[in-house]
Amino acid sequence: MSFDDDLLGEVSRGARALVVCPDIRGVTYDLDADNRLLEAEGLALAIGIQIEDSFVLPVREVRPNLLFGAGQVENIRIACEQNEAELVVVDGALSPIQQRNLEDKLARKVIDRTGLILEIFGERAATAEGRLQVELAHLDYQQSRLVRSWTHLERQRGGYGFLGGPGETQIEADRRMIRQRMGRLRKQLEQVRKTRGLHRERRDRAPWPVVALVGYTNAGKSTLFNRLTGAEVMAEDLLFATLDPTMRAITLPGVEKAILSDTVGFISDLPTQLVAAFRATLEEVTAADVICHVRDMSNPSAEAQKSQVLDVLTGLGVIEEKGGTSSIPILEIWNKWDLLGEERSQELGSVAASSTDIVPASAISGEGIDNLLEKLGEMLTARASIHEIELPASDGRRIAWLHAHGEVLVEEDAKKEEGGPMRRFVVRLNPKELGQFETL
Known part of the structure; x- marks a missing residue:
């Protein structure tokens, strides 16, 4: 699965990038600024991006339209020119408007932390379940950014019946298609969860x-x-x-x-x-x-x-x-x-x-x-305890189970019952093993 068209666009592996870590005043972070910058660099390297320069940028006040101040944006643009960077990675969450405006100001592709992690996950997911999960997460991220990525779809179009009424814009139609696709993915993932639950139940019985x-x-x-x-x-x-x-x-x-x-x-x-x-x-x-x-x-x-x-x-x-x-x-x-x-x-x-x-x-x-x-x-x-169990000598299946899964301390003949000879076992089992034995 690849999301290059929507996240990284024309930028791909080996792209020259600038990594910027905003340090917003008043925000409490789990890691300090230097370690957050190191982690952001690690994320970029994980997707094969070539880091030309990276730095922490203090943000005194968040600008709703750009995140950074005008002077800081200009400094980023100059750093891009000096390093011939074609991509700017911002280690933080950007709103669709901030992302679009930064791209306009910098004349370069801009990707935020969420988009970068989604790109990594999209490349690495190997199983069918993993691919479903990544696609669902990507569509959720993408639907709010259609105005940034697909501005050419803002034109109006006509339609017939339920496929899109008169005057529905292309961007609205695509948002609707994304919502429908997300609905189908959620149903598929719910089926995957049920299957995983059945697998866990079988493991619990094992x-x-x-x-x-x-x-x-x-x-x-x-x-x-x-x-x-x-x-x-x-x-x-x-x-x-x-x-x-x-x-x-x-x-x-x-x-x-x-x-x-x-x-x-x-x-x-x-x-x-x-x-x-x-x-x-x-x-x-x-x-x-x-x-x-x-x-x-x-x-x-x-x-x-x-x-x-x-x-x-x-x-x-x-x-x-x-x-x-x-x-x-x-x-x-x-x-x-x-x-x-x-x-x-x-x-x-x-x-x-x-x-x-x-x-x-x-x-x-x-x-x-x-x-x-x-x-x-x-x-x-540690939770295993000793149990005394008597079984018919002919019950080979359960006797073999005790030897295979418990620690048999004593095995000897027991008193004969009407059904035939019996065997007495002193065996160490944990609660899970005892429960499984009792269901045999």
């Missing part, structure tokens, strides 16, 4: 626990996923390298089989269109038995990024808004440990050593991975 990897984009989730599973999921030093959830089976100490799920990375100021559209993707997290919060501890904004991830988990209902407690156990994986200096690793190491919910690791070097696997095994078996 004996295997689910471990979900979550974290800020580019924290190293996919690299860790590949390290633990031996898979070859796309793992690059790019924002949003992973968009579609991927699942693989892994073996853990005390757990014969578990399912590891890699999810889309979170980011600050995610466009509202995408928060809604990717809800179904993130719902996979709510079905997990353990959540692994992968953090890039080499990033100076690690704490702010953690706050963003916890906000998303709160929005999903995993963490209670008032008490801050989680309904699913959360293990923090302090990733990229190999990138920390000696002093920083010692400082963080003492903090991690005093916590039972933190594991320092490096997905690249493999440092700490054995400890991580051990900890996950402990967490998944």
